[in-house]
Amino acid sequence: MQWVDNRLPLPRLVYGAIGGGYPVPRNLNYWWNFGVLAGAALAVQIITGVVLAMHYAANGAVAFDSVEHIMRDVNGGWFLRYAHANGASMFFIVVYIHIFRGLYYGSYKPPREMVWLLGVVIFLLMMATAFMGYVLPWGQMSFWGAQVITGFFSAIPLVGENIRIWLLGGYAPDNAALNRFFSLHYLLPFVIAGVIILHIWALHIPGSNNPEGVDVKGEQDTVPFHPYYTAKDGWGMGVFFLIFALLVFFAPNMLGHPDNYIPANPLSTPAHIVPEWYFWPFYAILRSFTADFILPAKLWGVLAMFGSILILFFLPWLDRSPVRSAKYRPAYRIAFWVLVVDVLLLGYVGGSEATPKFLILGQITAAYYFAHFLIIVPIISRIEKTRPLPNSITEAVLAKHDGHGATRDGAAVPAE
Missing domain, CATH: 1.10.287 (Helix Hairpins)
Structure with missing residues (x-):
């Protein structure tokens, strides 16, 4: 590793980013697991998506049949398709929890504004990617979802209808729309991965926020990311994949819509169109x-x-x-x-x-x-x-564990 590091300093970069060289507040709770879980969910989506793309045909005449071919004829295809479809739901679940954790603990406040802004960009890219992916199976809900959602762009004065035609490549969802959406759906996850790198980079400048919302005062307020939080994140990852496996193997269609198992029909509008x-x-x-x-x-x-x-x-x-x-x-x-x-x-x-x-x-x-x-x-x-803040993270941790709201020097601090 030293030989590699002297010629390509990747080991020291990894060590400084997620290893023992990265100090983290000592009081992070399990709500801080969800950033790592979002990265794991993206990795699942990219891996399964690349393999699925090898068997998918972005053509209106055969797109639905190609998905059925994946489900029935490709070795492990049913697993890959269900993992990809439910992986999107798991990705959004952990990201929504991640967002609300940021709202609760004020992770959008100075000096972490850029971390928050990049997170919102990731969320927008996720939504665009998920919408285009929902169109690809070319079932009834895929077709009519694309028809309805892109139709809203026509409400923009003067240029709305031109934008809609440009998005679809025609006047209604068809081969051109499928090709465009498939191309962008394949590309955007890698763009998301790039923005996540910027997101983590921006986070490492001010360091992680913490449940107390107070700044780190010194080494006594931190612990190395490894092994303390790699172990904690590993436990969270185990729970995440357990829930994911239960969803894929026992309820793979619970979060989907049954109408998407009906081939797209432009002449038959579903009774209730939902994304x-x-x-x-x-x-x-x-x-x-x-x-x-x-x-x-x-x-x-x-x-x-x-x-x-x-x-x-x-x-x-x-x-x-x-x-x-x-x-x-x-x-x-x-x-x-x-x-x-x-x-x-x-x-x-x-x-x-x-x-x-x-x-x-x-x-x-x-x-x-x-x-x-x-x-x-x-x-x-x-x-x-507001309530009085503790003087430091260490003071808050000690107050939490002694339960009496006092430190060794007798100073009163808020107890949990």
Whole structure:
């Protein structure tokens, strides 16, 4: 390894990035596992996707049959296809938890704004990749999902219809759209991997955040990443792959839609067109606008859907509280859990039929979603009375373990 390192300093790069040479706050809990789990999920998607691409045909006449060929005739093809389809769901699950962990512990605050911004870019790339991948099996939901989602671009004034035609390569989803989506679906995971490298690089400059939200004061506040957090991440990885295996082997179609096992038919519209479950909250926001007001309702829906993601880019400047962790922000903690419930309700509405009661519920929850970031968080950050922070990570850890809120020198610190 020394011989390699003297000629290609890759070993020292790995050691400095994830080995004993990288100091990490000593109090990270299991919510910090999900960044590593997201990387593992991406690796699963790339490996299975490359092999699946060897057998898939991006042609409207045979795309559906090529997927069935993979399932029935390719050795282990059923496993690869189910692992890839459910791997996308697992990827989104861990990323959503990763995002909400960042929201709770203030990981978007200075000096980690760039880490957060790159994370949102990764999320956008994931959504684009997942949407194009959902089209490729060329079942009923694939075809009509592409028809509906790309159709929303036509709501953009003047250039909308041209953008839609440019995206599809024609006036309706067909061979041109399949080829474009397949090409980009294959390419974008490698772009995501590149942005993840930037994400980790940006993280290593200020170092990891921690549950207390206080800065590292010295070596007593840190431990080497290896072996402490490689062991902890390894345990999390075992749980992750256990759940993943249960999903693939015992409920492989639980998160999919049965209509996608019907070949695409442009002359037969499904009764209820829905995207994959991880798009449901944004789909609910999209459907919440039902009346024209200055602009067409369809355009308002498109703007709101994209705005619901783009608003995350501005969060570091919307929340001006100097305290990072919600552990010491009682009002923000309540608002956070209300947001969690709100997003779950949006997901429920997005996966349900567009009946009047669900439209009203969707409008209320969509309004609260934007109010949380644009009104509630800025106000709370200015008027909230926060709890006193511990002087250091070590002080907080000792207080947690002695249970009495006092350190050896007798100074009072908040107990867990």
